[in-house]
Amino acid sequence: MVAAWIVLVISGVLESVWAGALTRSEGFTKLWPSVIFGIALVASMAGLGYALKSIPLGTGYAVWVGIGVVGTAIYGIAALGEAVSVARIVCLVAIVGGIVGLKLTSPAA
Incomplete structure (x- = not known):
């Protein structure tokens, strides 16, 4: 079960990469960003599929998407110069709180 959660987190990070x-x-x-996109997409989906063998669908998918959303938003702010505001940071913290809540309330498989 621990391995599934580790793979799920890595897959969520790979969602931000793609x-x-x-x-x-x-x-x-x-070319190279397109190649990285393809590799990260396939690896992310494969990891999600693996993790969902042990983690409930609703929890696993929400955690995967949440990690991807937060990671992508942080990348946008840090690397692409997207706007940062207190409201955006609060919303990202709320997403992280939701992810943690889903993990903590997930039934043991």
């Missing part, structure tokens, strides 16, 4: 690579690929016109 999202960042997608924007860097400029509509798949740049």
